[in-house]
Amino acid sequence: MKRFRMSCLLLTLIAVAGAASVQSQNTKRLLEIFYVDVEGGAATLIVTPAGESILVDAGWPGFDGRDAKRIEAAMKAANIQQIDHLVMTHYHVDHFGGIPELARRVKIAKFYDHGPMTSLDEDRNFAEKNAAYQAATKGQSITLTPGSEIKLKQTSGAPALSLQCLSTRGEIAPNKVKTPPASAECTNAEMKPVDKSDNARSVVLLLRYGNFDFLDTGDLTWNIEHKLICPRNLIGEIDLYQVAHHGLNSSNNPLLLQAVKPTVAIMNNGPRKGGSAETVKWLGELPSLKALWQVHRNIASTAEQNAPADFIANLEEQNDAAHMIHVSVDAAKKSFTVTNARNKLSRSYPIK
Numbered sequence: 001m002k003r004f005r006m007s008c009l010l011l012t013l014i015a016v017a018g019a020a021s022v023q024s025q026n027t028k029r030l031l032e033i034f035y036v037d038v039e040g041g042a043a044t045l046i047v048t049p050a051g052e053s054i055l056v057d058a059g060w061p062g063f064d065g066r067d068a069k070r071i072e073a074a075m076k077a078a079n080i081q082q083i084d085h086l087v088m089t090h091y092h093v094d095h096f097g098g099i100p101e102l103a104r105r106v107k108i109a110k111f112y113d114h115g116p117m118t119s120l121d122e123d124r125n126f127a128e129k130n131a132a133y134q135a136a137t138k139g140q141s142i143t144l145t146p147g148s149e150i151k152l153k154q155t156s157g158a159p160a161l162s163l164q165c166l167s168t169r170g171e172i173a174p175n176k177v178k179t180p181p182a183s184a185e186c187t188n189a190e191m192k193p194v195d196k197s198d199n200a201r202s203v204v205l206l207l208r209y210g211n212f213d214f215l216d217t218g219d220l221t222w223n224i225e226h227k228l229i230c231p232r233n234l235i236g237e238i239d240l241y242q243v244a245h246h247g248l249n250s251s252n253n254p255l256l257l258q259a260v261k262p263t264v265a266i267m268n269n270g271p272r273k274g275g276s277a278e279t280v281k282w283l284g285e286l287p288s289l290k291a292l293w294q295v296h297r298n299i300a301s302t303a304e305q306n307a308p309a310d311f312i313a314n315l316e317e318q319n320d321a322a323h324m325i326h327v328s329v330d331a332a333k334k335s336f337t338v339t340n341a342r343n344k345l346s347r348s349y350p351i352k
């Protein structure tokens, strides 16, 4: 009897130890996403369960290295020493302007963009900015094309992880499935005048971790958004949506929003940039959407035209604290958690 009790105790101890080790393994299997506050630019840091890092855009130049310093702070919070993959969505200063300063401060292993550009109609100082970018990449950036993939390290026992490029330069990934006829919704959809700016050439990324899907379209605009879902939805349904173009209403085509059915949307807007009331309304009307989080309050809008204050990382126009929004994806628990670094408010959502 005593022996039986002993073995029961031993089994219990083994079970407890086993549970603890499973838990610690699970902790390592989180996919993390940090929305760095770059004052109306974009800088999204992704750290995979294998510890690999991907930075999508790097904010603005100048301001005494402000944005590079903020990205470094996010890297410190994520406990990573270098950027393994830096993807620049397009050649606008709020996305690629911060890359040279960041490259001076931290090691960046690989650079990706939508291919070389010799001039940009909308930026008369493009040559100078591009020269600084080319110096940072040493001319070694990799051109992403629609349908290409950035290979990421997999973690044994964890779900598959993939990072696909769905669109660059206004072109979409080759369609492997026979294209269905366009629905009336697609054919009758409102279109805008052709956008000749580099926004329309943005790199579109779809990150998948098990059943979790995160879409980052950079500053992609209306007509190309339409192309991504008409006549066939190339994206599918997603869990997390990075609100396009800082929340401007020349992007965020409601037809795309309704097709991809995001559970959560995070907007990297500035106090006076993006965060259009119309975009907030479109997002609010989505039956799928459980919450909108914002990096900044749009100070020109009313409270109703912003996310609830608790879901906004930075409420005031001047805020050196530059609070982040943090996302942690737990594939084992089939949920992801969003945290506002300012007030530590966290909300968890099921993965679809």
Ligand SMILES: [Zn+2]
Pocket (backbone or CB within 6 Å): 040, 041, 042, 092, 094, 095, 219, 245, 246
């Ligand atoms: Zn932008």
